[in-house]
Amino acid sequence: MAKINIRIEGLPYQVDEGLTILEAARQCGYEIPSLCNYNHGECNRASCRVCLVEVKGARGLVASCVYPVHEGMEVKIASPIASQARRTSVELLLSNHSMQCQQCAKNEKCELLHVARLTGARENMYLGEKTPVSIDRINPAITRDTSKCILCGRCVARCANAHGNGILGFENRGFNTIVGPAENRNFNDSPCIMCGQCVSVCPVGALMEKSEIDKVDEAFRQGKYVVVQTAPAVRAALGEEFGMKIGTPVTGKMVAALRRLGFHKVFDTNFGADLTIMEEAHELIDRLNHPDSVLPMITSCSPGWVNYAEYYYSDLIPHLSSCKSPHEMEGAILKHYYAQKVGVKPEDMFVVSIMPCTAKKFEKERPQNMVDGLKDVDAVLTTRELGKMIRRAGINFIKLNDEEFDEDIVGQYTGAGVIFGVTGGVMEAALRTAYFAITGEEYGMINFTQVRGFDGIKDASLNINGTVLNIAVAHGMKNAKVLLDDIRAGKSKYHFIEIMGCPGGCINGGGQPYVRECFLPNEDIDIVDTYKQKRANALYSEDERKRIRQSHNNPQLKALYLDFLGNPNSHKAHHLLHTSYEAKVPFND
Amino acid sequence: MAHLSGAAVEMINSICEKYKDETTPLMMILSDIQRQYGYIPLEVQELVSKNTGVSVADIYGVVSFYSFFSLKPKGKYIIGVCLGTACYVKGAQQVVDKFSEILGIKPGETTEDLMFTIDALRCLGACGIAPAVSINGKVYPKVAVNQIPGIIEELRKEAAEK
Numbered sequence: 184m185a186k187i188n189i190r191i192e193g194l195p196y197q198v199d200e201g202l203t204i205l206e207a208a209r210q211c212g213y214e215i216p217s218l219c220n221y222n223h224g225e226c227n228r229a230s231c232r233v234c235l236v237e238v239k240g241a242r243g244l245v246a247s248c249v250y251p252v253h254e255g256m257e258v259k260i261a262s263p264i265a266s267q268a269r270r271t272s273v274e275l276l277l278s279n280h281s282m283q284c285q286q287c288a289k290n291e292k293c294e295l296l297h298v299a300r301l302t303g304a305r306e307n308m309y310l311g312e313k314t315p316v317s318i319d320r321i322n323p324a325i326t327r328d329t330s331k332c333i334l335c336g337r338c339v340a341r342c343a344n345a346h347g348n349g350i351l352g353f354e355n356r357g358f359n360t361i362v363g364p365a366e367n368r369n370f371n372d373s374p375c376i377m378c379g380q381c382v383s384v385c386p387v388g389a390l391m392e393k394s395e396i397d398k399v400d401e402a403f404r405q406g407k408y409v410v411v412q413t414a415p416a417v418r419a420a421l422g423e424e425f426g427m428k429i430g431t432p433v434t435g436k437m438v439a440a441l442r443r444l445g446f447h448k449v450f451d452t453n454f455g456a457d458l459t460i461m462e463e464a465h466e467l468i469d470r471l472n473h474p475d476s477v478l479p480m481i482t483s484c485s486p487g488w489v490n491y492a493e494y495y496y497s498d499l500i501p502h503l504s505s506c507k508s509p510h511e512m513e514g515a516i517l518k519h520y521y522a523q524k525v526g527v528k529p530e531d532m533f534v535v536s537i538m539p540c541t542a543k544k545f546e547k548e549r550p551q552n553m554v555d556g557l558k559d560v561d562a563v564l565t566t567r568e569l570g571k572m573i574r575r576a577g578i579n580f581i582k583l584n585d586e587e588f589d590e591d592i593v594g595q596y597t598g599a600g601v602i603f604g605v606t607g608g609v610m611e612a613a614l615r616t617a618y619f620a621i622t623g624e625e626y627g628m629i630n631f632t633q634v635r636g637f638d639g640i641k642d643a644s645l646n647i648n649g650t651v652l653n654i655a656v657a658h659g660m661k662n663a664k665v666l667l668d669d670i671r672a673g674k675s676k677y678h679f680i681e682i683m684g685c686p687g688g689c690i691n692g693g694g695q696p697y698v699r700e701c702f703l704p705n706e707d708i709d710i711v712d713t714y715k716q717k718r719a720n721a722l723y724s725e726d727e728r729k730r731i732r733q734s735h736n737n738p739q740l741k742a743l744y745l746d747f748l749g750n751p752n753s754h755k756a757h758h759l760l761h762t763s764y765e766a767k768v769p770f771n772d
Numbered sequence: 773m774a775h776l777s778g779a780a781v782e783m784i785n786s787i788c789e790k791y792k793d794e795t796t797p798l799m800m801i802l803s804d805i806q807r808q809y810g811y812i813p814l815e816v817q818e819l820v821s822k823n824t825g826v827s828v829a830d831i832y833g834v835v836s837f838y839s840f841f842s843l844k845p846k847g848k849y850i851i852g853v854c855l856g857t858a859c860y861v862k863g864a865q866q867v868v869d870k871f872s873e874i875l876g877i878k879p880g881e882t883t884e885d886l887m888f889t890i891d892a893l894r895c896l897g898a899c900g901i902a903p904a905v906s907i908n909g910k911v912y913p914k915v916a917v918n919q920i921p922g923i924i925e926e927l928r929k930e931a932a933e934k
Contacts, residue, residue, distance in 0.1 A: 343827065352829030354836045365832035366814060770814055770828070 204247035216298040225340035232272040270302040278309035281330035289388030319369040324377040324541040332389035338381035346660035374494040374769035378487035379541030379693015402533040411446040416539040416604030416689035419721035423696040424570030425580040430717030435585020453600030455513030460734035464616040465751035479677040486546035487684020497766030505761040510536040514559030539692030565694025595739040598726035605719040606658040606688035607634035610681040659686040690718040788823035847889035852906040856895030864903040
């Protein structure tokens with residue numbers, strides 16, 4: 184890329200052509216206060232004016248987030264005029280902001296608080312009327328509080344970028360403007376899929392996951408037998424909550440921390456993932472063997488995607504695998520098999536799932552995910568909430584020694600389960616087992632690299648002993664829509680499709696630690712482009728390290744089938760491990 | 773979309789069809805719907821979204837931004853009371869209050885029988901005849917509070933005759 188010469192504070196720099204002043208300054212080692220750290224086209228309104236700088240020759244101050252650099256440009260960031268203007272911009276934002284920073288769950292990662300500190304915003308500069316408040320705490324996954332919203336629109340852009348037609352928008356006018364679903368509805372009564380992508384970009388506490396830490400506390404208080412399971416993507420990101428480099432796998436420390444939090448047993452959801460693969464691969468083979476069955480089959484592990492299907496593609500519900508998602512399967516096995524084995528009444532067992540996901544909070548409430556009157560999972564905490572619990576308990580996470588998951592009767596897991604956390608992972612894991620089930624032999628290469636990476640839609644054609652299998656992988660509903668419209672039009676050539684609700688899969692789920700340059704001074708400058716790959720690498724490397732890498736070779740899983748379930752897709756397996764879906768009306772009355 | 777009649781669905785679809793070659797047809801579609809259907813509730817927005825591919829969130833944003841668009845049905849008679857500066861100093865507030873009192877609705881609301889809507893307007897540009905009231909395009913000059921019962925009575929009679 185061509186380089187151009189600019190001056191910042193009078194000092195000469197060479198920067199890439201085409202950058203904004205904000206980006207160029209960052210390359211030169213200056214952090215201009217801004218509220219679009221996670222920008223990448225998700226805010227280009229330049230309306231907050233928090234990043235104003237002086238440019239020689241320009242009429243007035245310019246917003247550095249959108250103003251492109253040019254040859255010979257002279258920028259002043261530290262000048263009193265620019266500094267005071269930035270401070271005023273922040274003070275104006277604060278004048279219509281709920282000032283409950285101490286109690287706000289976002290406070291340690293709040294970008295508004297951060298720029299207030301950076302700019303030296305003064306107390307109560309502009310007092311007056313505030314925009315009427317509406318708070319949505321009705322749904323089990325996400326809360327929305329307009330008194331904290333600064334109308335930056337990043338959630339609106341993220342929702343639309345990830346899912347095509349987003350459900351969030353600006354409404355009303357002037358001082359009454361708010362951001363929310365149409366008619367300022369709550370998320371339950373609008374076609375929100377609860378993926379939490381909006382939460383992961385919100386700079387303030389306006390959009391948050393609905394915390395269930397109190398629920399877990401209560402279970403301990405009642406003397407329940409509290410077991411915890413952790414999703415694969417959590418280990419790839421939990422370290423970030425404690426300042427560790429993005430992509431550091433912290434499996435062992437996480438287990439150690441969970442033991443110190445008092446959980447009676449610490450399991451890996453990957454056991455459930457292996458179980459999912461057994462059920463799903465056999466469901467696929469079953470469908471392939473019956474000429475009149477519904478194909479392509481689509482994975483059903485992602486509750487965001489399942490919600491989307493129920494709202495927008497209910498005619499395609501027969502294509503969804505009837506398998507529950509891994510943590511629901513594991514919950515059902517824990518309550519209806521493991522509990523008996525260890526002499527605990529199923530109703531005295533409380534299952535907590537640590538998930539990278541907000542939609543899982545919603546999923547666990549689905550009536551279809553109950554067996555014999557008991558919920559499979561009782562509480563879902565996000566990766567961020569686990570971070571809070573660990574901090575609250577005073578545990579020095581970084582200093583913990585690695586510990587192993589409980590693996591007494593259930594809990595062993597394979598490399599196939601680990602890669603569930605990244606787009607393409609479920610497909611790859613399923614192919615390893617489907618290959619074996621069809622041919623009776625292991626796939627020698629183990630890795631199916633065709634389905635790795637972050638392309639919106641990945642596809643491959645495999646010839647397994649004469650059986651041609653066309654597969655596709657999509658993540659984010661915008662990409663999934665392309666494949667779904669083809670199925671609807673009868674043009675789809677695929678047999679098996681993996682769909683994940685969030686772009687990148689679970690490693691980028693709505694419950695994962697926030698990735699903000701301003702809070703990550705030790706990360707590379709391009710971290711918002713590379714963090715997904717770094718987290719994915721953490722999972723792929725754990726898969727490589729595992730001795731057993733195919734779900735069907737999980738010894739405890741084999742024992743579970745022998746001892747309890749019989750065969751994959753048996754009557755008992757269906758009773759415990761499979762679910763159903765129903766069409767939903769997008770805007771309920 | 774359960775609440776829309778077949779005829780309404782057809783009307784909205786044909787309005788959308790009319791502008792399908794426009795690059796940004798939303799404002800034109802919504803304007804036509806407002807005129808022909810009288811208001812733009814969420815069910816209508818969903819239908820427009822299906823036709824145009826614009827998200828309901830965006831459509832709702834536009835409808836709630838412009839005061840020309842209405843989310844609720846409007847009355848047969850839309851009583852526009854000017855509250856511009858000149859009308860205001862000539863007592864327009866008392867005029868609008870009197871309409872409200874008689875009809876039992878606040879500005880922006882519609883009577884239950886869908887007969888009257890009161891709109892508080894900014895300057896009509898008719899300051900010489902302040903306070904001015906405009907009802908379905910007909911302008912009433914220098915409206916005095918004691919004339920108002922008569923105006924409403926007259927409109928009711930007119931509606932009954934039709």
